[in-house]
Amino acid sequence: MRDDLLGRTPAHWRDPGGEEAALGGFVLMLWAALLGDAIGWTTQQDGHILTDVLPVAGFENGDVSSSSHKELSWHTEDAFSPFRADYVGLYCLRNPDDTPTTLSFADVAALPGRVRETLAQRRFLIRADDAHDMNLASGGDASGEEAVALLVGPAEAAVLRADRDCTEVIPGDDQAREALEVLFAQLDANLYDLRLAQGDLCFVDNRNVVHGRRSFRPRYDGRDRWLRRVNVTVDLRRTRPGRSDSDDRRIG
Numbered sequence: 173m174r175d176d177l178l179g180r181t182p183a184h185w186r187d188p189g190g191e192e193a194a195l196g197g198f199v200l201m202l203w204a205a206l207l208g209d210a211i212g213w214t215t216q217q218d219g220h221i222l223t224d225v226l227p228v229a230g231f232e233n234g235d236v237s238s239s240s241h242k243e244l245s246w247h248t249e250d251a252f253s254p255f256r257a258d259y260v261g262l263y264c265l266r267n268p269d270d271t272p273t274t275l276s277f278a279d280v281a282a283l284p285g286r287v288r289e290t291l292a293q294r295r296f297l298i299r300a301d302d303a304h305d306m307n308l309a310s311g312g313d314a315s316g317e318e319a320v321a322l323l324v325g326p327a328e329a330a331v332l333r334a335d336r337d338c339t340e341v342i343p344g345d346d347q348a349r350e351a352l353e354v355l356f357a358q359l360d361a362n363l364y365d366l367r368l369a370q371g372d373l374c375f376v377d378n379r380n381v382v383h384g385r386r387s388f389r390p391r392y393d394g395r396d397r398w399l400r401r402v403n404v405t406v407d408l409r410r411t412r413p414g415r416s417d418s419d420d421r422r423i424g
């Protein structure tokens with residue numbers, strides 16, 4: 173990738189990038205097509221299928237990908253929704269300070285049996301993160317309002333959904349709170365850095381890996397960190413409204 177052809181990092185995800193950035197988007201979409209179908213969200217970045225991760229002035233301390241000063245806590249991408257992606261693809265156009273993306277995983281077999289059982293029950297609430305404008309959600313979308321399980325399936329192939337900032341237990345459910353704390357402590361302890369360099373492309377398996385980003389100082393000089401991102405689902409039929417999460421996530 174030629175940095176001189178890339179042009180300026182846009183000041184906002186709404187601003188179009190240059191031709192080289194569009195080409196990067198095509199490359200990311202081609203790789204994504206090997207894994208499944210790319211999806212976008214009506215409620216996120218104006219419904220773009222290719223989204224941009226870049227620092228935006230005014231969002232430095234937010235809980236969104238355009239934040240910077242504040243660490244973006246680990247999360248399953250769109251953990252609140254049964255329609256969330258199976259993979260998140262990230263293509264690094266620019267990362268001048270080597271700011272790390274973070275990754276973590278649950279060691280389900282190492283969790284105490286009681287904790288595992290509790291996490292597998294519908295005793296947790298995950299609200300939509302601030303990257304979504306839920307006012308734009310279609311009527312009747314109850315995503316994030318029903319209690320859900322955080323682990324589904326057998327220990328050796330469990331599907332995990334969690335968001336460090338957006339997960340709660342039903343008030344008064346102390347056993348669920350304890351289980352949540354044990355899981356979150358494990359995810360905190362397993363967190364490691366992945367420094368994406370210009371031209372690096374990675375796909376995160378959103379079914380068993382959580383990801384986030386360390387904090388950094390934005391420059392707002394057109395040379396800031398800039399990733400292109402795509403959400404991929406392996407089964408488009410699952411994005412049909414009305415299907416319950418247990419139908420969606422059953423492991424055969």
Ligand SMILES: O=C(O)CCC(=O)C(=O)O
Nearest residue numbers: 225237273383384385401
């Ligand atoms: O900036 C990053 O490295 C990752 C941000 C993130 O969580 C995302 O794009 O979904």
Ligand SMILES: [Fe+2]
Nearest residue numbers: 247249383384
């Ligand atoms: Fe993310």
